[in-house]
Amino acid sequence: MLWPVIILTALTGAEHSDAVAAKAIIHVTNLGNLCSLAANLGAAGEHLKNKIESFKSKLDAEEKIRRAALILGGATSAHNLTVRLANAYAAIKLSKAMQLLTDAGAKAAVAGTAAGKAAGGIREAFSILEQLTKSGSTASAQSACLADGATQGASNKPQSTGGSTLEKCLKLSGASESTAADPFSYKALLATAQAGGNIFTNGAAGSGSNGCPLTNIDTDSFGKQNAGLATLNLAAGLIQLSTTGGDHSSSQLIAHSDVQAKAPKVQTAITAYISAIQAVTTTPIEELEKLQEKSWQTAKTDADLLQAFKDVGAVPQTTTELTDASKATYDDYIKAREKWQQPLDGGKELDTEWHRYLAARSTWMVQIELAAEKKPTCPNTATKPEEACNAIGDSEAKKCNETDNCHFVESNEKGRKCTLKKEVKEKLEKANQETGGKDRKTDCSSHQNQKSCEAVNTAGKKHCGWRSGKDNEDDKDKVKCRDSSFLLSKQFALSVVSAAFMSLVIF
Known part of the structure; x- marks a missing residue:
């Protein structure tokens, strides 16, 4: 059975032209949530792929039940009403499910790509800051852009390995699975804005050629005299730096409520993920589950079941709704499903028997047609x-x-x-x-x-x-x-x- 292949974007080479500036050195003490968000974004494609595969496995399971029903019904004899109803009902549902799977696959590919770009933007920002930080550098040195704590000493360069906060940002590891209610957990992780000492050191902001060349705003131009730059966005727009007010008083790590307006790449990923997760988990699963609905009162309201009854001639084509007169037939179908879900007798392989069934059925149908022509x-x-x-x-x-x-x-x-x-x-x-x-x-x-x-x-x-x-x-x-x-x-x-x-x- 064919199904959509999700192309998961490699989370490398993300744009970093979205960065905004700062003047003091950024410290990672309170950026753990941002790095967790980056990891969640980076893993979104894989999580969606797993959900697609889970959906596909449910679809495959129903197809196996349909095939088992036909095989056990016999290849060279007319099938009884129970088997014919099972085949007709499954054919309708599986056809719809395949369409939904195709749609879900396309949406998951879009969401995975968008999330990968946002994660890449965060990772690249911290990669640049890390490369501009040398061991032994101090807050007043031009070669220090990241610090482990609120002050920048000679030996507190952030570690990028060993389970550190920075490791999550750079490797996008340790992710948690997202939900449609809070994609990438961005609402929880960006509950409030972080500013001032929460993300900037209390060391020198930079004067002249001193300080971090990326965040130095002493010249009102982020390290370059008279460049006329008043803002600089980093980490896919989540860290927004500004020269307004001096000393980064207007710079911050934004809250989730500002993502839509200030971090478009992240917002695009959020919107795409919600669409994808709903496409792969809500409607498709509900449709397949109707095939095993045990309550007749619930089942008889399904338009697809009504169509299946019509397709096998169990009710007139003019029937607009199923009545309790059809309940016994449906109950027989539900009961038979239990047998059809079991392995075939004698250890027979379903795939092998299916091919034998198709060959024998085809031969039998030809013989019937020839006999009818005599x-x-x-x-x-x-x-x-x-x-x-x-x-x-x-x-x-x-x-x-x-x-x-x-x-x-x-x-x-x-x-x-x-x-x-x-x-x-x-x-x-x-x-x-x-x-x-x-x-x-x-x-x-x-x-x-x-x-x-x-x-x-x-x-x-x-x-x-x-x-x-x-x-x-x-x-x-x-x-x-x-x-x-x-x-x-x-x-x-x-x-x-x-x-x-x-x-x-x-x-």
Whole structure:
């Protein structure tokens, strides 16, 4: 079964032109939440992939149940109503589920890419800050941009390994799975804005060529004299630095309430993730679960189940809602599912048996078609529609009543409970009486020319016709006077046989 392949974007090479500036050295003490957010963003693609695979496994499980039902129903015989209903219902649901899976896969790919870009923006910002920080540098040194604590000493360069806060930002490790209610846990992790001493050291902000070259705002231009830069955004826009007020009094790590307006890449990832998670977990799962709904009162409201009942001829096509008359059939289906979910007897492999089933079923269907095309070997077969009804059987009341011109009479003798409808039988008997019960073919064949042949047709009743032969008539290619009413009777009888047969043979 084919299903969408999610392309998970590699979380490298993210843009860093979104960065905003700061003047003092940034310390990582209170940036643990930001690094956790980065990790969650980085893992979003993998988490969505897992959900897609979980959905696919549920879809595969239902397909296996459908196949088991058909295999156990037999490849060379007409399936009973329970099997046909299971096949029809599953076919509808699985078709819808595949469409939903395709949609979910596309949305998950978009969400994974968007989250990867946002995570990459955070990671690259800290990668640059780390590279601009040398061991032994102090707050007043130009080669210090990150610190472990609120002050920058000679030996407190942040560690990028060993489970440190910075490691999460750089490796995007230790992620938690997200939910649609709080994608990437951004609401919890960015509960409030962080500013001042919460993210900046109390060391020198930088003067002239001193301080972090990236965050030095002493020149009002982030390290470059007269550059005219008043703001600098870092970490996908989550850290927003400003020269306004001096000493980073207007700089901050923003709160979740400002993400939509100030961090567009993160907001794009959030929106895409919500759409993807709903597509892969809500509607698809609900649709598949309906296939195993045990409550008839709940199940009968499903439009797909109604359609399945129509598809197998269990209810008329004009039915607008299922009634309790169909409950027994549905209960049989639910009970049978328990058996269909079990391994096949004798340790048989489902996949192997499925291919055997398809081959045998195809051969059987061809044989049936060929048999239907053969001429009848006995005239009685075509002229006795009553026997076509009888052939449906004494135990198939539903099929009998759904077959044109037949109805089921429980009080009838064995072998004749499915019988021709009274009004139909009377019509045929009347036609027979009008011809005197004679061999109508013999009556017409006595006329040797077209004028004489057609002259017997009186009172609007066509008894004879000047024509070539049809199936089951002698001298098929010869044009002569032949019985017309015979053809009508035969055609009617064959329609009964056909209706009865097709009610039994459904793939």
